Amino acid sequence: MHEIELKLSLPRTRGGSALSELVTRFGEPGEQHRLENVYYDDRALNLHRQRVALRMRRQGERWIQTLKGKGGVQQGLHKRLEWNWERDNESLDLARIGQARQEGLLCEIPEGNELIAVFRTDFTRHAWQVERPQGVVELVLDEGVITSGQHSARLYEMELELLSGQTSAIFDLAEQVLDVVPAWISFLSKAQRGYALFQSGSDAAAQHLPAEPRSATETLQWLAAILDRFNAGDESDWPDWLLAVTRCRQIAGEPWSTRFSTLQKGFAREIEKQGLSTAIQQVLQSPLHGQFALQAMQTEAA
Numbered sequence: 001m002h003e004i005e006l007k008l009s010l011p012r013t014r015g016g017s018a019l020s021e022l023v024t025r026f027g028e029p030g031e032q033h034r035l036e037n038v039y040y041d042d043r044a045l046n047l048h049r050q051r052v053a054l055r056m057r058r059q060g061e062r063w064i065q066t067l068k069g070k071g072g073v074q075q076g077l078h079k080r081l082e083w084n085w086e087r088d089n090e091s092l093d094l095a096r097i098g099q100a101r102q103e104g105l106l107c108e109i110p111e112g113n114e115l116i117a118v119f120r121t122d123f124t125r126h127a128w129q130v131e132r133p134q135g136v137v138e139l140v141l142d143e144g145v146i147t148s149g150q151h152s153a154r155l156y157e158m159e160l161e162l163l164s165g166q167t168s169a170i171f172d173l174a175e176q177v178l179d180v181v182p183a184w185i186s187f188l189s190k191a192q193r194g195y196a197l198f199q200s201g202s203d204a205a206a207q208h209l210p211a212e213p214r215s216a217t218e219t220l221q222w223l224a225a226i227l228d229r230f231n232a233g234d235e236s237d238w239p240d241w242l243l244a245v246t247r248c249r250q251i252a253g254e255p256w257s258t259r260f261s262t263l264q265k266g267f268a269r270e271i272e273k274q275g276l277s278t279a280i281q282q283v284l285q286s287p288l289h290g291q292f293a294l295q296a297m298q299t300e301a302a
Helices: 017-026 095-102 168-180 190-200 216-231 238-252 256-274 276-284 288-301
Strands: 002-009 031-042 053-059 062-074 077-087 115-132 135-148 151-165
Touching: 002 168, 002 216, 017 115, 017 135, 017 168, 062 095, 077 095, 115 151, 115 168, 115 190, 135 168, 135 190, 151 168, 151 190, 168 288, 216 238, 216 276, 216 288, 238 256, 238 276, 238 288, 256 276, 256 288
Parallel strands: none
Antiparallel strands: 002 077, 002 151, 031 053, 031 115, 053 062, 062 077, 115 135, 135 151
16 A cells, blocks of 8 residues: 655654644544554665665554555655554564565565664654545654664654545645644654664764755755754754745745744844744744645645
8 A cells, every 4th residue: 555644843842742732623632552663674774775664563462564665755745655464473474575575565685684673663652533625634643762772862743644535635634733733844754763873873853954955845855954953952054044944935925935034033033132042942833834835835736
């Protein structure tokens, strides 16, 4: 099956406030689970090089083996093939990889290569199924940690996955979410962050910025990367944030240009009054980044 979802990053300083805001808007979550996940690969990271993720998940007394195939991000939506199999225990069934290959997965593991646990994600998931005119979307809030060896990174994000219907249902629901929870579009998966911890010991959200953008889509990715680095505690990119916001003003026109201009002026005032750290936290608390990116992606998808 194809997985289609939108990811939203949350300011880590907000703690658990997003849950209460979502409950106020959408009611109590229909499900709440503690999820324990281990991602496997061989020592040469052949699965990762082929953009494939192999995961074993424990959910209560259930074990679920998942294989995610090569995909990508288009108009902010993460799209990839996904297979799930119920298991009696935590052992991997490697024959399932062969089954997935017959169904379209492009993946090879050299014969004899041992699979090892590369990283794990452990988090609490709150889930709502929300019906929209265009379809049904699962909204989840995940809060926990990603770990690889002695390295770890906090996990605090939302996902909106299309269960049935049209992708416009995701955008419709995201507009409502961003009305109550400040967040921004994320272009990073949990697997990307976990592999970064394994390979370099640092969170992918805090790694180097991409090259300066040449298109509207690249500008959104650039802005998201800067916000991710702010969220990870790196304040050095604030001049790039000012430049990225200026690019957004040039792309968007009104009323976004005036709104971003107001945000820039408030940032400058806050630096003078309270310092850079406080100013950056106010930037992360603004819903403007997510709202603008969402409209830009819908315009591109139309």
